[in-house]
Amino acid sequence: MVQALKQSKKTLILLGAALVLILAVACGTNSSEDRTPANIADILSAVGGPEAAQFLRSGSGANTGIWVNGTGKATGDPDLGIISLGVEALADSAAEARGLAAEAIDRTISSLRGNNVDDRDMQTSQFSISPRYDNQEVTRCIGCRVEFERVLIGYQVNNTLTVKVRDLDNMGGIIDGATEAVGNLVRINRVSFTIEDTKPLQNEAREEAIADMLTKANAMAELAGVELGKLVFLTESGSGVPQSISRIESIGARAFASDQPTSILAGELDVNVNVQGVFAIAP
Numbered sequence: 001m002v003q004a005l006k007q008s009k010k011t012l013i014l015l016g017a018a019l020v021l022i023l024a025v026a027c028g029t030n031s032s033e034d035r036t037p038a039n040i041a042d043i044l045s046a047v048g049g050p051e052a053a054q055f056l057r058s059g060s061g062a063n064t065g066i067w068v069n070g071t072g073k074a075t076g077d078p079d080l081g082i083i084s085l086g087v088e089a090l091a092d093s094a095a096e097a098r099g100l101a102a103e104a105i106d107r108t109i110s111s112l113r114g115n116n117v118d119d120r121d122m123q124t125s126q127f128s129i130s131p132r133y134d135n136q137e138v139t140r141c142i143g144c145r146v147e148f149e150r151v152l153i154g155y156q157v158n159n160t161l162t163v164k165v166r167d168l169d170n171m172g173g174i175i176d177g178a179t180e181a182v183g184n185l186v187r188i189n190r191v192s193f194t195i196e197d198t199k200p201l202q203n204e205a206r207e208e209a210i211a212d213m214l215t216k217a218n219a220m221a222e223l224a225g226v227e228l229g230k231l232v233f234l235t236e237s238g239s240g241v242p243q244s245i246s247r248i249e250s251i252g253a254r255a256f257a258s259d260q261p262t263s264i265l266a267g268e269l270d271v272n273v274n275v276q277g278v279f280a281i282a283p
Contacts, residue, residue, distance in 0.1 A: 056210050066220055066228065066279040069271070070283030071161050071214025074204035078266045080195035081171050084125065085178055086160030087185045095153040101157035102183040111181040112163060117175045121164035132156045160189065168193070172262035193266045205273040206236065221281075238274040 087108060089100035112122060132155065135148045165171050171191070179186050195201065221228040 031238065063234065065104060065281055066217055067215045068213055068220060068277055069278070070209040070275045072205040072208030072212060074201040074271045075268050076166065076195055076201045078195055078269055080194050080196045081165035081168050081266065082192045082194065083163045083165060083171070083174065084160060084189040085163065086187050087182055088187050089157045089185055090154050092154050096156045097157040098129060102160050104185040105159045107181040108161070108178050111177040114172065115170060115177050116166065116167065117163060117174065123162050124159070126158060126160040128158045129154055163269060168196065168266050171264035175262045191264060193269065195269055198271055201271040202273060205271050208272045209275045213275050217277065217279050223269040227282035229282040231277055232277035232280050234275065236273060236275050238272050
């Protein structure tokens, strides 16, 4: 393919050179007999060899043939849930806030283990210690005008875990357990679902995409009154791992004050594959 592209570029350069030569010949002659342009193929052959002449006769180029796209989709049930949850603590000093957050995250991890989440499925995804400020109204004696100034009100510590849940029926129970473990310090950021092994679905979607491409190519050839030639180029895109994401405003235990258990629904996920093919037109 790379060699073919290089050859096409070379031929196009030769075509340009031949055109310049033809114009020079046409402009440089004075008699009406001499104004008759030479055979372009002969000029191309002289400048670039027989390959350049054949390029012109055959109509070869980057946009020849039948170009067509195909799409395929396969649907499957998620088998892996992902929860982004953690704790947030605010105190007068950074040390005090860190201590509160450390105790809360330990209780959260214990709750996760109690809900059959393995340690290998828990990962710290974010940790931060930062000052918290607030704008407070103050009155300046000079001119008695009211202004707002930024005032330090404490330090905030965030510790967030990304948790893989393999028992999807237990997603709601895990969220409820973390809430009960740390109360208002809990933060639930995001819930998502995915399929751990998508290869079977990708193969199914790929098969459908190629069948769709072939159907379109044959239809185009028939409508155009030409015969479909060999497949000369094929590429694929869009077969990534599917994931459904439910973003949740970072909330604390007050949002879960009811005794009603949390319901989390996994739904279905789609795997999409797109292909593009180029077919020659048979002579």
